[in-house]
Amino acid sequence: MGVVIAKRVLGSFGAILGATILAFIIMRALPGNPARLIVGPLATPQAVASVHREIGLDKPIFTQYWLYISHFFEGNWGYSYADGKSVSALIGERLGATIELALFSFGITMICAVLAALLVTYRRRPIADRILRGVAYLGFGTPPFFIALILLIVFFRSFHVLPGPEGRLGLQASTPPAVTHLYTLDSLIAGKFGTFWSSIEHLILPGVALGLSSFSFIVRLLRANLLEVSREPFITVARGKGLRRWTAFRRHALPNAFLPTLTAGGLVLGEFLAGSVLIERVFNWPGIGSLVFDAIVKQDYAIVQTFILLSAVMFVLVNLIVDLLYAVIDPRVRIPAVATA
Amino acid sequence: MSSGPLILGAGDSPALRPQGPVEPSGAGVSERARRASRAILSDRRIAVPLAVIVLLVLFAIFAPILWKYGPDRQDLINSLKSPSTTHPMGTDQLGRDVFARFADGARISLLVASIVTVAGALIGGLIGLLAGTVGGVSDGVAMRAMDAILAFPPLILAMAVTVGLGIGLNTAAIGVALVSVPWYARLLRSEALRIRSLPFIEASYAIGMTRARVIRRHVIPHMLPVLFIQMAAAFGYAVLGLASLSFVGLGAQVPTPEWGAMITEGLSYSLTGQWWISIFPGVGLLITVTAASLLSDRMRDLLDPRGEYARL
Numbered sequence: 001m002g003v004v005i006a007k008r009v010l011g012s013f014g015a016i017l018g019a020t021i022l023a024f025i026i027m028r029a030l031p032g033n034p035a036r037l038i039v040g041p042l043a044t045p046q047a048v049a050s051v052h053r054e055i056g057l058d059k060p061i062f063t064q065y066w067l068y069i070s071h072f073f074e075g076n077w078g079y080s081y082a083d084g085k086s087v088s089a090l091i092g093e094r095l096g097a098t099i100e101l102a103l104f105s106f107g108i109t110m111i112c113a114v115l116a117a118l119l120v121t122y123r124r125r126p127i128a129d130r131i132l133r134g135v136a137y138l139g140f141g142t143p144p145f146f147i148a149l150i151l152l153i154v155f156f157r158s159f160h161v162l163p164g165p166e167g168r169l170g171l172q173a174s175t176p177p178a179v180t181h182l183y184t185l186d187s188l189i190a191g192k193f194g195t196f197w198s199s200i201e202h203l204i205l206p207g208v209a210l211g212l213s214s215f216s217f218i219v220r221l222l223r224a225n226l227l228e229v230s231r232e233p234f235i236t237v238a239r240g241k242g243l244r245r246w247t248a249f250r251r252h253a254l255p256n257a258f259l260p261t262l263t264a265g266g267l268v269l270g271e272f273l274a275g276s277v278l279i280e281r282v283f284n285w286p287g288i289g290s291l292v293f294d295a296i297v298k299q300d301y302a303i304v305q306t307f308i309l310l311s312a313v314m315f316v317l318v319n320l321i322v323d324l325l326y327a328v329i330d331p332r333v334r335i336p337a338v339a340t341a
Numbered sequence: 342m343s344s345g346p347l348i349l350g351a352g353d354s355p356a357l358r359p360q361g362p363v364e365p366s367g368a369g370v371s372e373r374a375r376r377a378s379r380a381i382l383s384d385r386r387i388a389v390p391l392a393v394i395v396l397l398v399l400f401a402i403f404a405p406i407l408w409k410y411g412p413d414r415q416d417l418i419n420s421l422k423s424p425s426t427t428h429p430m431g432t433d434q435l436g437r438d439v440f441a442r443f444a445d446g447a448r449i450s451l452l453v454a455s456i457v458t459v460a461g462a463l464i465g466g467l468i469g470l471l472a473g474t475v476g477g478v479s480d481g482v483a484m485r486a487m488d489a490i491l492a493f494p495p496l497i498l499a500m501a502v503t504v505g506l507g508i509g510l511n512t513a514a515i516g517v518a519l520v521s522v523p524w525y526a527r528l529l530r531s532e533a534l535r536i537r538s539l540p541f542i543e544a545s546y547a548i549g550m551t552r553a554r555v556i557r558r559h560v561i562p563h564m565l566p567v568l569f570i571q572m573a574a575a576f577g578y579a580v581l582g583l584a585s586l587s588f589v590g591l592g593a594q595v596p597t598p599e600w601g602a603m604i605t606e607g608l609s610y611s612l613t614g615q616w617w618i619s620i621f622p623g624v625g626l627l628i629t630v631t632a633a634s635l636l637s638d639r640m641r642d643l644l645d646p647r648g649e650y651a652r653l
Contacts, residue, residue, distance in 0.1 A: 014485065141626075270495065277496075
């Protein structure tokens with residue numbers, strides 16, 4: 001098992017190394033002036049020259065690469081030319097909003113996916129099954145920003161049941177004292193239930209828009225796995241020895257069917273990272289996604305470049321964690337002899 | 342992705358039965374292609390999404406030519422009009438006909454996505470084929486390069502490419518194509534490895550065929566079904582990716598009527614009641630991508646019943 005893990009960890013470092021090289025080639029080594037890209041189209045020639053020197057564009061290419069990654073991993077991410085703040089400060093102050101949205105979205109995605117997959121596989125329900133498969137196809141084939149728009153038109157503009165694109169809280173709710181920077185938890189800690197409710201209300205639409213494509217993927221995977229596992233002989237045995245249908249399902253089918261969906265973890269993170277850029281602006285959600293969106297519009301590329309590299313590192317690490325978890329949980333991966341037998 | 346030794350049940354499928362050494366001629370390949378296409382057209386589940394895509398293509402080709410308004414013709418007096426008989430999809434904030442823009446957007450989306458798909462398939466397919474047939478150092482180098490691409494969430498790498506190369510529809514297309522390359526490369530590499538281990542390849546060598554000939558006559562034709570399945574799926578992603586990049590302002594620029602860019606333009610109007618500016622291009626995206634992914638899945642069921650995707 002040690003060898004398996006060591007190999008996988010090493011592979012992840014290789015992937016991160018490859019990703020930084022690729023990002024370096026795209027951002028720095030290709031034609032165009034990277035310094036101009038960072039300071040923006042309106043900067044003076046002196047400012048361009050100063051950044052040119054700072055990121056080492058006058059040095060040999062290997063030194064440039066070294067400076068590029070050492071700056072990145074030291075957290076020296078440069079400054080936004082639009083408002084002069086450091087990129088790390090800008091990302092830091094918006095992290096809470098993005099994490100809260102992502103956690104909420106992940107939560108409802110998983111709960112809905114498990115419930116929906118159970119509903120259509122526990123007993124044969126052909127109609128519900130068709131509907132679910134249709135939803136999964138549509139959810140996978142629709143850009144998240146379009147879903148966001150439809151949700152807003154239906155639930156905000158037509159039926160007025162949920163708040164519109166006004167960020168994390170309604171106008172009458174005040175920001176709770178910052179403890180975790182997640183408004184839902186902070187308001188509970190402060191005992192302000194009105195604020196709590198307001199923050200939940202504001203999370204629902206962006207959460208659904210962000211999670212729908214992941215939901216589609218997971219529910220398809222889970223449904224297929226549940227159908228397959230429930231036909232396995234060990235389920236027949238479990239039923240044969242007198243377990244009730246639900247117990248056999250819960251104890252034997254569900255854990256086995258759930259295992260492969262772990263590997264969707266990396267995919268979900270990728271969807272969330274890209275999705276936050278696509279939908280946060282639609283809801284005026286003050287997170288990293290809308291920071292990056294605005295930075296793209298203003299051509300404030302220090303922020304965009306940091307976000308891109310940061311995404312790659314997180315993506316690789318999450319995929320690594322998922323794989324390691326898989327190895328811990330699944331004996332067929334843990335013990336190679338079983339896998340080949 | 343696990344390669345070779347999965348299951349050699351390909352012989353169960355009439356469309357994919359490996360040709361024995363008795364009949365290694367081109368006739369076998371074209372006969373198989375004819376059988377596969379007949380099977381595709383007689384299957385309603387494939388014929389429907391295929392017909393939708395064909396209709397979309399015809400629409401994209403002919404609607405911009407035949408429609409009475411141009412996509413950039415402004416008519417400020419008639420701005421923000423709801424759908425009517427003269428403007429079936431209404432007009433936008435500058436009085437431009439949304440239907441004309443929708444049709445032009447269909448042309449742009451389908452054309453660029455097709456180019457992206459073919460380019461990605463050619464580059465990725467070639468890399469996969471070389472890695473899977475030549476092997477050795479080139480295999481290792483190619484696969485590490487593919488790992489570097491896969492280390493990014495797909496859309497974010499495409500964003501990086503457009504930021505690095507300069508904003509625009511062309512760079513967005515390069516970005517989306519680059520993202521799709523490793524999927525083809527990995528898939529076709531494992532296919533090449535699998536096919537190479539089949540007995541009839543050994544037999545071909547035994548009767549004195551050269552490696553180049555074996556690859557051309559046997560390995561490549563056997564990889565085509567998997568390649569087509571992947572291309573259908575990749576086409577959907579390409580449409581989606583291009584629209585997403587345009588939506589955030591990295592792809593097509595104003596006033597190009599690309600679907601994603603149109604949704605951005607209509608966004609603020611949607612919440613004040615003028616829903617038609619954004620909704621129609623969005624529905625266009627939805628239909629295109631869903632048809633492509635349905636087509637891909639049905640083809641997979643039919644042509645590749647042994648694959649690890651067949652369960653989905």
